[in-house]
Amino acid sequence: MINLLIDGQKRPFPKGTTGLVIAQQLGAPADILAVQVDDAVYDLTRPIEIDATLHFLRWEDHAGKQLFWHSSAHLLAAALERLYPGVKFGIGPPIAQGFYYDVDLGPYSTDSLDLAAIEKEIITLAQQKDPFIRRVVSKQEAIDFFTKKEDPYKLELLEGLADGTITLYQQGDFIDLCKGSHLPHTGWIKAVKILNISGAYWRSNENNKQLTRIYGITFPTKKELTDFLYIREEAQKRSHAKIGKALGLFTFSEKVGLGLPLWLPKGALLCDTLVQFLKKEQIKRGYQPVITPHIGHKALYITSGHYEKYQADCFQPIRTAQPEEEYLLKPMNCPHHCEIYNSAPRSYKELPIRLAEFGTVYRYELHGALHGLTRTRCFTQDDAHIFCRSDQVAAEFAKVIDLVLYVFGLFGFKDYTAQLSFRDPSSDKYIGNAQDWDLAEEAIQAIAKEKGLQATVVQGEAAFYGPKVDFMVKDVLGRSWQLGTVQLDYQLPIRFDLTYMGADGGKHRPVMIHRAPFGSLERFIAILIEHTGGKFPLWLAPEQVALLSLSDKYNQYAVLVEQKLLAAGIRTTLDSRNETIGKKIRETTLRKIPYILVVGEKEMINKTVTVRKQNGQVTILVDDFIQQICEEVVAIAF
DSSP states (O other), rough: OEEETTEEEEEEOTTTTEEHHHHHHTOTTTTOOOOETTTEOOOOTTTOSSSSEEEETTHHHHHHHHHHHHHHHHHHHHHHHHHHHOOEEOOOOTTTTTTEEEOOOOEEEEGOOOOHHHHHHHHHHHTTTTOOOEEEHHHHHHHHHHHHHHHHHHHHHHHOOTTTOOEEEEEEEEEOOOOOOOSBBBOOEEEEEEEEEEEEEEOTTTSSEEEEEEEEEEEEHHHHHHHHHHHHHHHHTTTTHHHHHTTOOOEETTTTTHHHHHHHOOOOOOOHHHHHHHHHHHHTTOOOEEOOSEEEHHHHHHHHHHHHHGGSOOOOOOOEEETTTEEESSSSSSHHHHHHTTTTBBTTTTOOOEEEEEEEOOOOOOGGOOTTTBBBBBBEEEEEEEEEEEHHHHHHHHHHHHHHHHHHHHHTEEEEEEEEEOOOOOOOOOOSSSHHHHHHHHHHHHHHHHHHOOOEEEOOOOOOTTEEEEEEEOOTTTOEEEEEEEEEEESSSTTTTEEEETTTEEEOOOEEEEEEESSSSHHHHHHHHHHHHOOTTTTTSSEEEEEEEGGGHHHHHHHHHHHHHHTTTOOOEEEEEESHHHHHHHHHHTTTEEEEEEEEOOOOOOOOEEEEEETEEEEEHHHHHHHHHHHHHHHHHH
């Protein structure tokens, strides 16, 4: 017999019972796709041989979607093999949204691929409801099969696999090398769309042959595909790269370097407004500003553990000649803040000490991973580190959560969940002892419960030095983003030998809280652009007012109005070009500026401006408009 923990209740079953039998015996819903056995996903027909925690997987589960899309990749390969005999297959994994398969088209070209025909063939195969059959085979059996099939990529993959670990999956006539797991049968797949075709080097090595990567996505209903395609189209309209270029916010230059954004004047204003907002808010909440260098001695990051754990993500060391030293572009701010804490003796009366910095850090992201502002090689963190006593942890952690939720509310992010990212006890990537980790994780769970957060625990996603709360936010299109993080750390204070003098006269170890409500400033702006479609709130807009002159005769008055607006701190752009007012208004509207003011003869005589709105226009005294807009900014932002 084996014991399975299901929904918190331990249940005995005969050894070798399948997930399908268990589901039937327990009267589980009919939409179960697979079962999760501890951390592994099993096909419903696979025997379970061990005591474990068992969870039924449905389409709504992340692991359920990954399984669904993995099975769909096999169906894509089967369709390609039918339509284009002789093609060879690389790998076909699920991805965040959908799946892809790397294919050697052989005699065929990408232009010869009929995407509509491929989609139709996938649905035809799906309707046959062929089961996904798992076969455990010897390495030699697998080699013999793929040798006969003349599939060199599968043979190369087999070279790295140990005998006794190899499985093949079959649906219909198609057989693939795969560790699984898969859907019960192909009939679950009701709707499909081929999304994109690109080139990809075999095994990501540019010295290897370039294959054709075919991206697709499938759903259990046609409506879900229709909804996805609508959101995808809207997302393309809201692309931060597209809008950022149109609004003149940022650019990239290969001469400067890949993944290194250049902020243009309007974008720099946007960044600075965000930074100043959070700096003021932090000062209200007891944070002290600090500034640290963009580089640090290699020994600093060896002490912190970042060099050991993140060496592959760091830029190569900078070596000096006399004396011979090694420095790194700063990958993290926290080691520097630890040294600031250590710069003076500390007393329990001083704690908590909250050090805050908008610090730019540098990570060596692979070329293929770079994407606009969401994945760059340098980015600015709204970083802060709180050094506190153990009896202050709960209150300080709760205050940070309050700040994060305040930021979300201000920017209109109302739909969010909290992911409690804990360590995987079986992994060696973490530092510190199990007792401290258990203490930290218990504290975070208690705080999340006290704050009423909708929270889920995810094992294996903790930082190497401590557990954390990651806030997952849905934007206006329903897409989920990770924004804001709070981390509890018992390890760095040990590694840096941080202490404070307690009330008892003895030395004690502080606890560190790492936090970043924005996370990365660049990534936050990218998400905000797409969330708002580039229509920033008045207080944040880099151009708050566009001032348009009807003709050259009124330019002098327009300049006087501009000077008054600028003197009041209102970000104003004057358009005094010799163009028609209609053209000026059309071009200004595309820049998504909150207020458009027009001045002509009547306005010049009466010392007024005409304010254009969606529902018409109104003429108002210049001084009254300035008062109105200043009050609006203060009311919204601060």
